[in-house]
Amino acid sequence: MRREKHAHVLDELAIPRHLKQHPVYRTPGLSFQPLPIARAALPQRRLPEPGELHLWRFRAQRHAGLPEDSPPIVSRVEQHRARRGPSSALNxxxxxxxxxxxxILSRMLACPPEHLQFTDRPDxxxxxxxxxxxxxLSIRIAYAGIWILIGMGASEFGISAATPSGHDPTRGQQAWPPADAADANDASESAPADPAEAQDFVRRSSAAALCKRPSADWLPRLVAQNGAALIAEESSGNYLHVIDLPMPGRLNAAVAMREPVSVIRAYGWCRN
Incomplete structure (x- = not known):
């Protein structure tokens, strides 16, 4: 218990002061727990509980939870899919x-990473x-520029990340994966240039991932806000819960759920 408390104090001290100003740290009913990405490399046998969301944020040059000298662990299908991408950077x-x-999942499920089998949903x-x-177990991955976000939850959720289009280093490149597959992973090519509009777009895009028929011409309407937590309304009248995430620079990111979460464990949101 003493060691856990000490680790928590170190995490708090490692968080840059300007990030602590983000409203997610002052949102009633929400515990946003920033952790260093190195903590993800520790043995972790627990899947997200109901009402809890686990997030990982890292640059594309490194692997979350893998030693720096570890070779990439991907399947032949994933390698083939990457070769169909528009550029080596996005691949x-x-x-x-x-x-x-x-x-990450190999530790949670006590299974060698190469034995994990995935299929790709229509999105x-x-x-x-x-x-x-x-x-x-719901899994989502989002991309924005050089950044990667991985999310896991005990129920369905949506995630979106983007940079205002005028500041996106990948602008001009086709979003990955190729256009023959629906892509909800990378909103950066569609985000408006205005920062406020880009933030609004990311919020509603994350909520749209939960809708039965999301469309680029229609996104859920934001109707209320309390700190970093917002409420979005579907055309059916159902409500969705959206949470803004702290991001570096001009990046925007948000997650959306049908039921609110009370805990977000955020690996990569403070320094190692």
């Missing part, structure tokens, strides 16, 4: 995300086929 970003996802998001988790 590498995709492979880094998939290798990191395998490394391009991964779905775990083997081994079957002991309870529902």
């Amino acid at each position: 590498r970003r995709y492979l880094t995300g998939r290798a990191s996802l395998r490394a 391009g998001q991964p779905e775990l086929l083997h081994p079957l988790p002991p309870r529902q």
